[in-house]
Amino acid sequence: MLRNVFTKTLWDARRSLLGWMIGTAAVAMMYASFYPQLANGAMEEAMKSFPQSMKDAFRLNDMTSAAGYLGANTFGIIVPLLALFFGASTGARAIAGDEESGQLDLLLAHPVSRARLLLERFAALAAGSVVISAAVLGALLLIRPAAKLTGVSAGQLAAQCVNLALLAVFFGALAICAGSAAGRRGLVFGATAVIGVLAYAMNSFGPQLGLEWAQKLSPFYYYIGGDPLRNGFQWGDAGVLAGASAVLVCAGLLTFTRRDINT
Numbered sequence: 001m002l003r004n005v006f007t008k009t010l011w012d013a014r015r016s017l018l019g020w021m022i023g024t025a026a027v028a029m030m031y032a033s034f035y036p037q038l039a040n041g042a043m044e045e046a047m048k049s050f051p052q053s054m055k056d057a058f059r060l061n062d063m064t065s066a067a068g069y070l071g072a073n074t075f076g077i078i079v080p081l082l083a084l085f086f087g088a089s090t091g092a093r094a095i096a097g098d099e100e101s102g103q104l105d106l107l108l109a110h111p112v113s114r115a116r117l118l119l120e121r122f123a124a125l126a127a128g129s130v131v132i133s134a135a136v137l138g139a140l141l142l143i144r145p146a147a148k149l150t151g152v153s154a155g156q157l158a159a160q161c162v163n164l165a166l167l168a169v170f171f172g173a174l175a176i177c178a179g180s181a182a183g184r185r186g187l188v189f190g191a192t193a194v195i196g197v198l199a200y201a202m203n204s205f206g207p208q209l210g211l212e213w214a215q216k217l218s219p220f221y222y223y224i225g226g227d228p229l230r231n232g233f234q235w236g237d238a239g240v241l242a243g244a245s246a247v248l249v250c251a252g253l254l255t256f257t258r259r260d261i262n263t
Contacts, residue, residue, distance in 0.1 A: 005112060005120035010127060013090070017128050024082045025135040031074045032140055036148045038063060066151035067229040075160050079136065080223060083129070083168035084196040090128060091175025092189035094121040095256060099183040104261055114257045118176065122249050125172040126165075133165035152229050159228035166241035167223045171196055173245040177252035183261070219244065 010017070062068030070076075095118060098104040108114065140157055144150060175192040182188055199218040203225070206215035215221050222241050226234035 005117055006123050006127075009094075009121055009124035013124070013128065017131065020082075020086050020128070021132050021135040024079060024086075024132050025139040027082065028074050028079050028136045029139040029143055031078055032070060032149060033143055033147050034073075035066060035069050038069065066149045067156070067227070070149070070152060070160075071224065071227065071229050074140075075164070075224060075229065079164065080167055080220065081196075081200070083132070083164055084171050084200075085193065086132060087125070087129065087168040087171030087173075088175050088189050088192035088196060090125045091172035092179055092185045092192065094118070094125060094172075094176050094179060095252075096175075096179030096183050096188045097185040099179075099261060100185045108261075115253055118180065118253055118256055119249070122173065122176055125176070126169050129165045129168035129172065132168065133161040136164065137161040153232075156229050156232050159231075159233040160224070162233065163223045163228055163238060163241065166238055166245070167219060170219045170241050170245045170248075173248040173252070177248040177255070180252035180256035181259070 063072060095104070098107060107117065137157055140149065141154060144152075144154075144157075171192055174195065175188050178191055179185070179188040200220050202211070202214050203218035203220035206212060206218070215225075219241060222234075222237040226237045228234055
């Protein structure tokens, strides 16, 4: 089992991964299930007094359609932030967690290279992200008829969930890259989470601050900016998230293979 870092990582994290999967799917299902109570225009009427800049920032301009509601509520705030924290916590644990606890040198004493350790830990993180996103998709498809979400097709939901998985992978890759250099789990998690929250704010408030160019530096722009819930798969946006993750993993790999490990 130790020779296969990928499967051992998934096995060791099975309980936490199950918790993330059930918790994220349950949150998505809960918020999506409120749509029938809000689809009659009551919410939109209540928000007429909201400043237009706030409605633009939080995607509140169309709360009567299923795509508009899910984009503003379920996939707009709650679920992507859960994906951010899953990626940050799992990525911080991948390298920095073992190094901080003193177990990393014991792992590397086995016939496992640093490059293989990092890549297989990243692969396990990516697999976990896919499992969580698949659980969200399954939960929403399950309640789709009862919650009157049929205005969003199964393919459009799948497109948004693919971007959700890629968002978690991106922040996981960022945490792995930082952990490859720092070797301190708490610091890596905190830094990644702060960057994630700032990136979310940049995507939401950049246009209101006259910083439209800054919005395109945020991974959240590529996660939801193409509106997959209306337009389906946005392969260009998905490619940006995947490519940025690959660059971060490569940077972490170069750093990790060249520096001395804290013991």
